[in-house]
Amino acid sequence: MLDSTQKLNSLGFAKPPAETRVVVAMSGGVDSSVVAAQLAEEGYDVVGVTLQLYDHGAALAKKGACCAGRDIHDARRVAEAMGFPHYVLDYENTFREAVIDEFADSYLAGATPVPCIRCNERVKFKDLLETARDLDADCMATGHYIQRKMGAAGPELHSAADANRDQSYFLFSTTPEQLDYLRFPLGHLASKDETRKLAARYGLSVADKPDSQDICFVPNGNYASVIEKLRPGAAEPGEIVHVDGRVLGEHHGVIHYTIGQRRGLGIGGLSEPLYVVKLDVDNHRVVVGPKEMLATRTVPVREINWLGDAPFTSRSEWHLSVKVRSTRPPREAVIRPLSETEAEVELVVAEEGVSPGQACVFYAPEGSRIFGGGWIHKG
Structure with a gap:
């Protein structure tokens, strides 16, 4: 048996993999399937969990949606092939209340919401994480492309090695407490091709499965039809x-x-x-x-989740880089705290199309560290 003076295992625990229980959040896609298979092969006590987030009937009709009926089946097949237990949890009511309802109401209020962030924040990294603790797991692993690195003050959140796959924008609201418990085994990979090669090596049936492109509960990217269904007369x-x-x-x-x-x-x-x-x-x-009217330099941000070592309000200004949309690169900015959860962000160069409901994510000016972020609101 290992003791505290011996080398940590790949998940950071001073004990053998067989004595380390890890819950893997399995969407049925190739990424989370590879994480589960890899940890199982390394000898960890793996427990796979898949969330049923919305009605199977609607989900089965949509290709490429996560947590749909087909995806639950795919996750179960991976678990059977690799020999670890797999559970499906019905989170439909939670998902609707915490994610879908706000999505609809935000659109009705003229905002452009990002429900994937709310799903990570309010469902996967909250309720599912608590379920993992209830199962006496040492940690929870996901297939997200982001890195968790140990710093002088504890775990830090860093961008993925592959900038094209980086999901840091969607995970800015991960709290320090959650980060202490989470693991992201794919964040260091150089490309998605490496993930698919691993899937093929493990003989996984999902090795060639297409990536999910749209929001899971929005068929064919048609937001308006979903909102009209949820809010008749909208x-x-x-x-x-x-x-x-x-x-x-x-x-x-x-x-x-x-x-x-x-x-x-x-x-x-x-x-x-x-x-x-x-x-x-x-x-x-x-x-x-005209296009020039879209340009703005001042961005009001609230509901800030701060991941810096020093308290957010310990300075009058933070000189960082920020992303105001997931598809844009970080831009130089000055962040002025108004409280522990509110700030005014001044962009050094004006950005076009900054929209309420989107996230404003904070990055180190150099390097890969994420310092948290918040939600853009109407000034």
Whole structure:
């Protein structure tokens, strides 16, 4: 048996893998399947858990959705092949209350929500993590592409080695306490090809399974149809108005538009390209204007989760980099704390299409560390 003076195992515990229980959150995709298979092969006491998040009937009709009926089946097959127990937990009510309802209400309020972040924050890294503790697991592992590294003050969150797969934007709200318990075995891999090669090596049936592209409960990326189903009557028509006051046309519901949108506005024949610059929900108006009106340098942020070593309010300013959308690179910024959970973010170079409901994630100016982040709201 190992003692505290001996080498830690690959999950950071001073005991043999066989004495280390790890719950693996299995979506049925290739990433989490490889994590489970790899840990099982290394001799860990693996327990696979898959969450049923929404109705199977709707899910089965949609290819590439996580936690659907087919995906539960795929996760179970991996567990059977690798010889570890697998459980399916019904989280439909929790998921609807914590994620789907807010998603619909945010769109109705003119915001552009990111439900995947809320799912990690409120379901996977909260309720599922507590389930893992109830199962007497030493830790919980996921297939996310992000890295957990030990720093001078404890575990730190770092971007994935593969920038194209990095999921740090979606995991900024991971708390220090959660980070202490979580493990991300894929974060160091150089590419997704390496993951698929591992899946093939383990003989997993999901080795060639396509990646999930859309939000799991939104078929074909059609947000408006989901919102109309959840909130009947939500698509109330109104006017499309230029910032100078001209009425340019009509729309079939503010929920069909997002800040920064140019295509599909239904106001062709104009000499200048126009973009959605504001959603006036109260008056059912979509306000459009020239591209330069999308640019902003001041971003109000709240619900901040801080992952720095020193307290957030210990400085009047933090000079970091920030992402205001998942698809954009980090940009230089000055973060001025207003409280422990609120701040004003000043972008050194203006960004276009900054939208309430999106996340603003904080990164080290150099290196890969994530310092947390918060939610953009209307100033």
